[in-house]
Amino acid sequence: MAGDLVTAALPRDGLLVPAGEGRTVQVPAHEVTFKVTGEHSSVASSFEVVVPPGFDVGAHLHTRSEELFYVLEGELDILAFEPLVRTPDDWRDWRSLSGAGTVRATAGTVVVVPPGCPHAFANRTDTPAKMFFQASPPPDHERYFEELLELLRSGEPVDDNAVAELRARYDIQQLTPLRHAAPDPDRPREQRGALRT
Numbered sequence: 741m742a743g744d745l746v747t748a749a750l751p752r753d754g755l756l757v758p759a760g761e762g763r764t765v766q767v768p769a770h771e772v773t774f775k776v777t778g779e780h781s782s783v784a785s786s787f788e789v790v791v792p793p794g795f796d797v798g799a800h801l802h803t804r805s806e807e808l809f810y811v812l813e814g815e816l817d818i819l820a821f822e823p824l825v826r827t828p829d830d831w832r833d834w835r836s837l838s839g840a841g842t843v844r845a846t847a848g849t850v851v852v853v854p855p856g857c858p859h860a861f862a863n864r865t866d867t868p869a870k871m872f873f874q875a876s877p878p879p880d881h882e883r884y885f886e887e888l889l890e891l892l893r894s895g896e897p898v899d900d901n902a903v904a905e906l907r908a909r910y911d912i913q914q915l916t917p918l919r920h921a922a923p924d925p926d927r928p929r930e931q932r933g934a935l936r937t
Contacts, residue, residue, distance in 0.1 A: 755780045767892040778878030785878040791869045796862035799831035799915040807853040811845045814869025818845045820859040884910040
């Protein structure tokens with residue numbers, strides 16, 4: 741009779757990822773630690789991201805993904821709204837229909853981005869920032885990060901066409917350029933972190 745028993749679905753154990761743990765991929769322009777992947781969750785992938793000074797992800801949107809950003813350390817300029825006008829070079833001066841603009845997000849700030857909503861973040865300070873980032877559904881953002889970091893890791897000048905193709909493949913419609921430029925130490929402190937184009 742024992743061979744005829746149907747094995748009931750056993751409850752799954754939870755996942756515990758201690759501080760400082762997780763798989764980290766790192767290049768000079770970015771550091772991402774995978775905390776929860778599609779292997780462990782059918783709902784969302786979760787990452788800890790170090791955003792270096794001068795990094796601007798560029799305004800973009802996803803037609804299928806929902807994202808959550810939680811600033812852990814440092815400061816990030818963030819936007820999450822449909823602007824009156826989508827200027828193609830820079831999102832800094834974008835304004836929403838209600839008149840809202842970009843926000844300087846500090847530790848403890850949470851931003852939720854629904855599908856179709858333009859959003860961006862940039863570190864315009866001279867200090868690295870850290871955020872918890874969640875993308876739903878998994879595993880697209882996991883694969884995107886892996887492939888993007890592989891492109892950046894080569895040390896060669898980044899092929900803009902390869903990045904554009906990668907982003908399109910993973911449901912990322914880029915609205916303004918992704919940029920990375922270290923702050924200029926000769927600029928006044930209050931202006932450091934502004935990206936050089």
